[in-house]
Amino acid sequence: MDRATNPYTPNAGAPPRYLAGRRAEVEDFRVLLRRLSRGYTEQSVVVTGLRGVGKTVLLGQYQAVAADEDWVAIDAEVSKNTPFGPQLANLARRALLQVSPKARWGSRARIAAGVIKSFSLTVQPDGSLTGGLDVEAEHGRADTGNLNDDLADVFEALGAAARERDRGVVFLFDEVQFLSKAELEALIGAVHRTVQRQLPVTFAGAGLPQLPGLAGDAKSYAERLFKFPEIGPLPPEAAAEALVEPARAEGVTFAAAAVADVVRYTDGYPYFIQEFGRAVWDVAEGPTITADDARAAEALVEAELDSSFFRSRVQRSTPEELRYMRAMAELGAEAQKASDVAEVLGKASEQVAPLRARLISKGLLYTPRYGYAKFTVPQFDRFMNRYMALDDVPPA
Ligand SMILES: Nc1ncnc2c1ncn2[C@@H]1O[C@H](COP(=O)(O)OP(=O)(O)OP(=O)(O)O)[C@@H](O)[C@H]1O
Ligand SMILES: [Mg+2]
Structure with a gap:
């Protein structure tokens, strides 16, 4: 569809056309x-x-x-x-x-x-x-x-x-x-x-x-x-609204299966929804966006996220920091125990503690509870796994 009327706003701090939830x-x-x-x-x-x-x-x-x-x-x-x-x-x-x-x-x-x-x-x-x-x-x-x-x-x-x-x-x-x-x-x-x-x-x-x-x-x-209220991903209904409403204002509708695909892929994270909305709008013929359109857009969304949103987070990291995050990703998206991450790296906890502290100070990790750290970027574990192999020299 016409890119000039694409209503999605995948930019930091950009007010969405439709504010879902909140x-x-x-x-x-x-x-x-x-x-x-x-x-x-x-x-x-x-x-x-x-x-x-x-x-x-x-x-x-x-x-x-x-x-x-x-x-x-x-x-x-x-x-x-x-x-x-x-x-x-x-x-x-x-x-x-x-x-x-x-x-x-x-x-x-x-x-x-x-x-x-x-x-x-x-x-x-x-x-x-x-x-x-x-x-x-x-x-x-x-x-x-x-x-x-x-x-x-x-x-x-x-x-x-x-x-x-x-x-x-x-x-x-x-x-x-x-x-x-x-x-x-x-x-x-x-x-x-x-x-x-x-x-x-x-x-x-x-x-x-x-x-x-x-x-x-x-x-x-x-x-x-x-x-200190914590805001999280949008619940499925609000996530669907965040996707559907900006298009509806332009006279464009979504097939239910397409909505379900996007909600699943994005886990309800507003930024991912905006990014997906923008991609699927550009791909689709319209005026109804189909599940096929969503499937075609998914690879584009992932490439876009990798090259901008995720990439920008790793750009200023040292190879050691990248390896630390890759080891964390190996263990999954959840909060990981410092000693478990050290073990994946084949090191003692004390050896890698300064690295971990640096990643926290850079805002890439946070400590939801004592001794544990988690990525501050949603789906970052999946990105790190795509980005490099565990025993790889990190990409430049
Ligand atoms: N309630 C919402 N409904 C729909 N879209 C939203 C909503 N909130 C934010 N967005 C969209 O999500 C994206 C991220 O929003 P925002 O920049 O406010 O996030 P953030 O939490 O400040 O992220 P960061 O921690 O990276 O600064 C933007 O593209 C914005 O348009
Ligand atoms: Mg912000």
Whole structure:
């Protein structure tokens, strides 16, 4: 069919034409904002899930809900290469300017501007982050150089400024697992402060499934401040909708057998569904997509996944890391015991522990429970098995 009207969105973070499932999550977020607006306390959310499951898309929905509720939503992606302090200074500055334009700053907003300026100069002394903040820095606030203390000051000042305007501020952070322990601790501590002061500022986020553990290590009270709902693959009915609905809007239908094939192949993972939808649309004559079309598309989907989605995950891995993951894949998709993987490699656990730690820090593996590791990418075991043989030199 016409590629120009292909309605599927197999791209990272791309809002799907039809958002399947996730209604409860979106509604919970609305309730969170409404409660905070009214001065009630409520646990904030950090959504967790595997790669391609729809975390970034859900954060996008949160952003829409925030706009709908007249909250200021500031979204950002955490990265190992971006220093968090300066990033936060910039985001806080943007938040304040969106809470109210400078011409209409009240006394709280002016103080907040001074606190944010003070914070900005602390994390970036050259002053390059203070644009739009032409007030005196509030000396003695947010200027200790300890992110823990300073960020709490910033959140508190922002909260007071937001409340002055009957608004709220929510920071939406993606890839939260890439925060260092100290950074995560500071963020949780800052939210703690706003909860104590009943101020309408919070942070919600998304990241890989090791997050609840990381947060608990950083601050013991994290579990009381945050919920960590895990989003998984779509259940069969929602998976079918994710496939069928975008086509239906274009006047194209699916044979039931084709839907069943796609749901089976993708295991309900949203990214795989979008990739399959796109391929089968291009292959099919239409206006009904048949089981034959689905069968013809399957090989194309697999080639596409291998060359992009999976491939990009292994590209920056060393041969030793690849061998480790291949050994894990040998054992299957489930969480694997470190000692079992070492055994496949013919090594002692201690010998390969640094490798395992590196793969976790790169976000390729996570530890669902002590001593076990699992792939963060769905169906990665199958890919590794296709990619190289156990005793092979890994492909370049
Ligand atoms: N609820 C949904 N219904 C239909 N398609 C969806 C849904 N959620 C996400 N998608 C699609 O799935 C793909 C992956 O979504 P997204 O980028 O949000 O995943 P992610 O969990 O953030 O992945 P990663 O961990 O790699 O960042 C996108 O192509 C998106 O269009
Ligand atoms: Mg994402």
